[in-house]
Amino acid sequence: MKLSELGEFGIINLIRNITDKFKNPQQASWQQLLVGIGDDAAAWQSDNRIQLATTDSLVQGIHFDLNTVTWEELGWKALAVNLSDIAAMGGIPKYALVSLAAPGELEVENITKFCHSMACLATEFGVAIVGGNLAAAPNIVITIAVLGHSKGKSILKRSTATPGEQIAVTGWLGLSAAGLEMFKGKMSLDPETTSILRRGHLQPTPRVKEGQILVEQRVKTTIDISDGLIADLDHICQASKVSAKIRMEQVPTHPLVKVNFPNYRELALYGGEDYELLFTANKTIMDKVRQALNCPVTVIGDIVEETLPNQVTLLNSKGNVIPLKKGGWEHFRDESPKGEIA
Numbered sequence: 001m002k003l004s005e006l007g008e009f010g011i012i013n014l015i016r017n018i019t020d021k022f023k024n025p026q027q028a029s030w031q032q033l034l035v036g037i038g039d040d041a042a043a044w045q046s047d048n049r050i051q052l053a054t055t056d057s058l059v060q061g062i063h064f065d066l067n068t069v070t071w072e073e074l075g076w077k078a079l080a081v082n083l084s085d086i087a088a089m090g091g092i093p094k095y096a097l098v099s100l101a102a103p104g105e106l107e108v109e110n111i112t113k114f115c116h117s118m119a120c121l122a123t124e125f126g127v128a129i130v131g132g133n134l135a136a137a138p139n140i141v142i143t144i145a146v147l148g149h150s151k152g153k154s155i156l157k158r159s160t161a162t163p164g165e166q167i168a169v170t171g172w173l174g175l176s177a178a179g180l181e182m183f184k185g186k187m188s189l190d191p192e193t194t195s196i197l198r199r200g201h202l203q204p205t206p207r208v209k210e211g212q213i214l215v216e217q218r219v220k221t222t223i224d225i226s227d228g229l230i231a232d233l234d235h236i237c238q239a240s241k242v243s244a245k246i247r248m249e250q251v252p253t254h255p256l257v258k259v260n261f262p263n264y265r266e267l268a269l270y271g272g273e274d275y276e277l278l279f280t281a282n283k284t285i286m287d288k289v290r291q292a293l294n295c296p297v298t299v300i301g302d303i304v305e306e307t308l309p310n311q312v313t314l315l316n317s318k319g320n321v322i323p324l325k326k327g328g329w330e331h332f333r334d335e336s337p338k339g340e341i342a
Contacts, residue, residue, distance in 0.1 A: 012037060038239065039158050040088040040224060043150075050150035054085035060140040068183055071110045073202040074142070075117035081226065082146040083125055083206035084275040088224040090156040090215035093148040093208065096122060096129045101137035125208055151212045156222035156279070161240035163305035165221075165280040170210055170295050172254035173229055175200030177271020178261050193256055200254075204275040210293055214279055217289045222279040228272035230312055230324060236280070237303075237311035245313045246301030248322060269314070270325060 003011060016037040023030050034050060035043035041054035058064055058078050079096060086093040098118070102111070122129050127146070179201025182189065189197070207224070214222055221240065223232045229251065237244050253268040261267060280303050281289065290297045301315075314322040 035089075035155070035157060040085040041091070041148075043089065043155055046149075050091075050153070050155050052086055052089055052091040052148040052150070052155070053145065054082055055143060055145040056082050056085070057141060057143040059142075066140075069202060071113035072117040075114035076121050076203045078142045078144055079118045079121050079127075079146075080204050080206050080275065082144045083121075083127070083208055084204070084224045084226070086146055086148045087206045087208040087211035088156060088222050088277060089150075090154070090211040090219075090222065091148040091150055092212065093125055093127045093146050095147045096127050097145040097147075098129060098132035099134075099141075099143040100132070101135040101139075101141040103138055103140075104136055106140075125206070151215060154215050154220075156211065156215060156219065158221065158223050158236050158239040160220040161236050161242050161280040161303050163242055163303055165282055165303040166286050166299045167233065167244060167246060167278070167280050167301040167303060168286060168289070168297055168299045169225070169229070169252060169276050169278050170207055170293065170297055171274070171276040172252050172257075172296065173225065173274050173276065174257040174261075174264055174268035174271055175254045176204065176273035176275075177201075177228075177267040178254070178257040178264070180271070180273075181261065181267070187260075189260060193260065196256060201273065204273070206275055207277045207295075210277055210295060213292050214277065214289065217281075217292055218285055219279050219281045219289065221281075222277055225274045225276045225278050226272055228270045229278065230269050230314070231272065232278055234312050236278070240303075243304050243306060243308045243311050243313070244301055245304055245308075245315060247315050247317075249317050250298060250300045252296060252298040252300075266325070 006014065019037065025031065029044070032044045032046070033042075034045055035041070041052045043050050043052050045051075058074070060066065064074060082096070083093050100111075119129060175197065179197035181187070182194065182197050183201070211222065221236060223236055225232050227235070233244055233246070248265065251265070251268050253264050257264045257267055286297075286299060310324060312324065314324055316322050
């Protein structure tokens with residue numbers, strides 16, 4: 001069997017099964033582990049708090065195109081996607097390690113811009129860039145690891161959703177996917193719209209503070225929307241062994257996406273890379289969250305116990321089921337490059 005046949009998530013399960021076989025409950029590292037492979041970040045118990053760690057890579061030609069993205073945008077997004085994973089756990093990011101593989105003929109000025117932008121974002125969130133690795137390579141590969149810790153004694157996970165809870169998202173969806181369509185289709189939009197779509201795709205703002213507030217309000221289940229609303233909600237359902245129903249008309253699609261893209265619903269449901277937080281909670285907690293957060297919070301559906309044809313079911317305004325399309329990028333299984341600009 002080839003990796004393309006197994007797919008990204010099949011490979012993750014393969015690795016998890018192998019590591020589980022070598023798990024030694026007598027070792028302190030395994031005894032202290034709280035969350036391993038399969039969530040937004042790994043988590044383990046230290047003396048007085050929960051430690052968090054996450055890593056992600058951006059590969060030239062798969063995740064970004066240097067003909068379109070600037071080096072400032074590339075540095076920003078490379079760190080932002082990792083900070084978003086810490087946000088999805090409700091944690092506080094503290095340290096970053098940056099590994100860069102690049103060809104020797106690359107201009108020093110480009111790396112200067114890349115590092116300056118990354119350092120600016122790190123400073124905004126109180127993160128220290130403390131090391132990493134450099135290597136010569138024919139193409140650019142950026143790998144960042146972020147370490148952090150819980151704000152209190154609790155973290156957010158994917159595996160704790162329960163029937164009866166509401167499903168909600170922060171902010172607006174579809175902006176990043178619309179930005180990608182703008183780039184790919186070389187669309188000519190007004191300068192303000194172009195700027196907003198570009199920033200939405202290339203310079204997302206991770207919801208770090210919002211994730212910490214969700215923990216304070218006793219939310220337990222969260223994921224960041226990187227693969228797409230449907231795909232990421234499916235991740236929650238699989239980890240929590242529940243099903244979900246969401247109502248199409250309640251999905252908060254960004255107004256600029258609605259106006260400029262006829263397929264705006266598809267972009268909001270499947271596009272991904274919005275890095276908003278998708279979470280579940282009972283109505284009482286959800287009401288408190290709405291008051292506590294300074295960003296829009298929209299309830300889009302419910303976690304249910306009943307067995308459904310799909311773990312995620314999409315309903316229209318009349319309550320009829322809308323067939324789901326394949327959503328979310330899956331490395332190895334999808335043949336064409338991801339096509340993201342960064």
